[in-house]
Amino acid sequence: MACFSSLSTGVLDMYDLIIVGGGPSGASAGRVAGKAGISTLLIEKENFPRYKPCGGALSPYALSCLDFKLPEYLIEKDISRIRVHFRELCTEMQKDYSIALLVSRKAFDNFLLDKARETGIDIHSGEKVLDCEEGEECVEVRTSQNTYLAKFVLIAEGSEGVLKYSVRKRKDRRTEYDLALVSEIPERDKVIRKRFPNAIDMHFGIASGGYGWIFPHSEHYSVGIVGTAEHLKHPKAVMQDFLQANGFSGDFQVHSHIIPVGGIKRKTISSRILLSGDAAGFVDAFIGEGISYAIRSGQLAAENVAEIVLYNRKLSDLKEYETSCRKEFGNFLSSSLKLEKAMHRFPETSFRLALSRKEIIDKYLEEVVINRSHKDYVRWLLLNFSLSEPASKIKSIKDKNQ
Secondary structure, rough: OOOOOOOOOOOEEEEEEEEEEOHHHHHHHHHHHHOOOOOOOEOOOOOOOOOOOOOOOHHHHHHHEEEOOOOOOHHHEEEEEEEEOOOEEEEEEEEEOOOEEEEEEHHHHHHHHHHHHHOOOEEOOOOOOEEEEOOOEEEEEEEEOOEEEEEEEEEEOOOOOHHHHHHOOOOOOHHEEEEEEEEEEEEEHHHHHHOOOOOEEEEOOOOOOOEEEEEEOOOEEEEEEEEEOOOOHHHHHHHHHHHHOOOOOOOOOOOOEEEEEOOOOOOEEEEEEEOOOHHHHOOOOOOOOOOEEEEEEEHHHHHHHHHHHOOOHHHHHHHHHHHHHHHHHHHHHHHHHHHHHHHHHOHHHHHHHHHOHHHHHHHHHHHHHHOHHHHHHHHHHHHHHHOOOOHHHHHHHHHHHO
């Protein structure tokens, strides 16, 4: 198939790049493509600003990927303290640096899309992409309103979309994605600051393969749970128990979404189509953080396409996108999967040990959250601590903390 020139609508304009999805990955790709000067169309099914269920935590790595500073109005809380819970145990760490910034995804995503728009790319909102058909010379993108042609297409529509299956045919198994539930609970900011002074709560042992969280935003808490889909049999009941156990009573709206488990090898390119962000499975398997990898993978995808278009490089050079992702964060995500499996295989031992030895959490914050050396952290953890202690050791740890 050539370039679909026989369409009844006549000869269509050819874009260098069409981006499907206007979230952090798509918007970041659009900004890079626009600055590079290649003709780009971004298509988003929603009208921004739109609600996005998410804890809204931006890691230092996510912030380092941006070529601009966030305006103060977007930053709801600057987190320097973390409280980690397991069953009846709790440990608290106060750091002299920022662990994360908390933002409203509705405002943050809209801001990123505006940063893409200022580069001059075309943005169509409220238009749903129905399918992508790849030909020898281009890709035909059919939407609810029109049909477009592009030399390349980046699918950045998140974890819920189905267009990614135009690149990889096999769907994820229930062991390969998590289920997350989140609720926004209104509260006065004065009360929030008193209960969570620049702090976040993370509760392990709530859901198999995951955790529960409480993040303090402006005028509301983000409260949620995440766990492996295969084992989270009654997610709504687990969510309700978690809310009640932490003093949140009332009829709160709960939103759910799936999160791909990162570190699993998935196909991310075909001959002219690329996947980025959650659509590609780029998520930290241990804590489920994906915003930073959405941003960076979108940028890398646009950089690769721009080089091919501007310098007339070979189509096969699209493979460099996979290489770039692997070098930038692939090993980190693989290590996060190893850590997730190790910690949740022996949860009683591993989490009680972590809460009884503050250097384990302290090392995680410094090596993983700040310096992104997940592989070094896993190696350090395995060299210094056993995650498969006998039952007598578990009891001694438990007695020590009572």
